[in-house]
Amino acid sequence: MTVSPRGSARTEAIMRTALELGRETGYAKLSMEAVAARAGAGKHTLYRRWPSKGALLLDSLLHLHAPDLDYPDTGDVVADLRTQIHAAVDLLGNPPFGPLYRALIGEAQHDPRLAADLNKRFVTPQTEKTVARLRTARERGELSPAFDLDLAMAVLSGPLYFRLLITQEPLTHAYVDRLLRALFDGMGA
């Protein structure tokens, strides 16, 4: 058993409860009150730390399922993108991260503060990793010198979000492989 300050162990228990209840009831029916009751904490304790259930769930997902989405560098950029994006869809396409992440993005359309947190804590760090890996590839001549690195994240993850949020079809490794082929082998004449 790890020794942790009492406050932090309690915070972690609340976050575990939030994810557990979120999985059971779905995002829409989840309430701060229900999380507080099951965690044996006061409602005000929760609101002191998290302004909304969206903020609580985002914090819980990132803290308890800290995504390990680093890019390998084997010297083959397409293979390395494939490895990393397979890991990303395993995370985004499955519980607990997937359905709650989708619900958080839905909520972010009405909650600018949650939208900003989601970008700051998850999307921006992932974007920076993606740009760094592609910059190396561009320097090595694996990508055209014309490739616009600032658009890398939109180009590579946009089609995943399209499936996750719009068509709501499953995110599979096969879909990732087809996408990478379409992008790298199929766009030009």
Next chain:
Amino acid sequence: MTVSPRGSARTEAIMRTALELGRETGYAKLSMEAVAARAGAGKHTLYRRWPSKGALLLDSLLHLHAPDLDYPDTGDVVADLRTQIHAAVDLLGNPPFGPLYRALIGEAQHDPRLAADLNKRFVTPQTEKTVARLRTARERGELSPAFDLDLAMAVLSGPLYFRLLITQEPLTHAYVDRLLRALFDGMGA
């Protein structure tokens, strides 16, 4: 003044009121009750036709702002994509369509029926137009024979949805132009 059956003029008045109130209050604060009251209709009249405010708004947007997003065919596929996607971002990036469409996608993350309607009535027809235009280009040798037409919509519109829903940066013509350059000139070595 056009002659229209009484039911349909009334339906249209309710839809106009829904969009007007939606713009004024934002999606989250909009209620079926408020729309009914301002339109001088009974709440039950609204619920008989639309199961939720999401369904009412989707119907209103598509009926009153029927998107005209056809592709031209000038013989230059990238130029034609540019023309059509400029029109799409003018629609999706501005009121009344833009903010309400974004809110509807948010709501669709919690409402499977709305998600299905959104696909059936807007996304799928647009996808069919996109595939048809790109099939012609592939047949003419403007796209690689390897290009996977079934992914065309995800590849081309995914990066727009990424900006609309995730980073929430503005959708501009300049962004579209950079995207098309990155996709068509920049992915390969």
